[in-house]
Amino acid sequence: MAGSIQGVIDLRMEERIEFDEITQLSAVAMGEPGKRTFFLIIRQKGKWVRAWLEKELLEALAMATDQFLASIAQERRYFTPETTAEVAPEDVLAGLPSVELEIDQIALGYDQEKATLNFSVHGSGSQKVGWSELYCRVTLAQLKKLGVQARKICAAGRPRCLLCGLPIDPEGHICPKSN
Ligand SMILES: [Zn+2]
Numbered sequence: 001m002a003g004s005i006q007g008v009i010d011l012r013m014e015e016r017i018e019f020d021e022i023t024q025l026s027a028v029a030m031g032e033p034g035k036r037t038f039f040l041i042i043r044q045k046g047k048w049v050r051a052w053l054e055k056e057l058l059e060a061l062a063m064a065t066d067q068f069l070a071s072i073a074q075e076r077r078y079f080t081p082e083t084t085a086e087v088a089p090e091d092v093l094a095g096l097p098s099v100e101l102e103i104d105q106i107a108l109g110y111d112q113e114k115a116t117l118n119f120s121v122h123g124s125g126s127q128k129v130g131w132s133e134l135y136c137r138v139t140l141a142q143l144k145k146l147g148v149q150a151r152k153i154c155a156a157g158r159p160r161c162l163l164c165g166l167p168i169d170p171e172g173h174i175c176p177k178s179n
Helices: 011-015 055-076 140-155
Strands: 016-019 024-030 037-044 047-053 099-111 114-123 133-138
Touching: 024 140, 047 055, 055 099, 055 140, 114 140, 133 140
Parallel strands: 016 133, 047 099
Antiparallel strands: 024 037, 037 047, 099 114, 114 133
């Protein structure tokens, strides 16, 4: 491994980072319809991570969250409190994140009354981070809020054409079915 030449950096120490006391977990969309980008805010005390992800992955996360919470409710008779999908002003943080990442994969699990989110990640853009995994333990209420937000964001995309099912851009729509 190239990084071992000087033997200074212990890559094993940096590959995986754990956040155990998440104070905020939010899903956010930015930009115009059709050109939106999506990220999660993962905050632990003074430090926050912006983790970019594809819309498909955000949709999958929303669905997986629903199924996960339903199965927990069935097995353990635990019901997460009702939550709103509104992104509160304090959800959108001012300033730059401590770290920017891109999410490749998400695994959802359960550990001692908390949900676990295991993100496979890499540094965003030119940013080099040692982590390839970000492991978070979150309350079921935090997970539920994230799922509701994610579903709402994904549903708020461009309207769909009734003829062809493709999204309609604000500039208009050239429908392949109307030719
Ligand atoms: Zn159409």
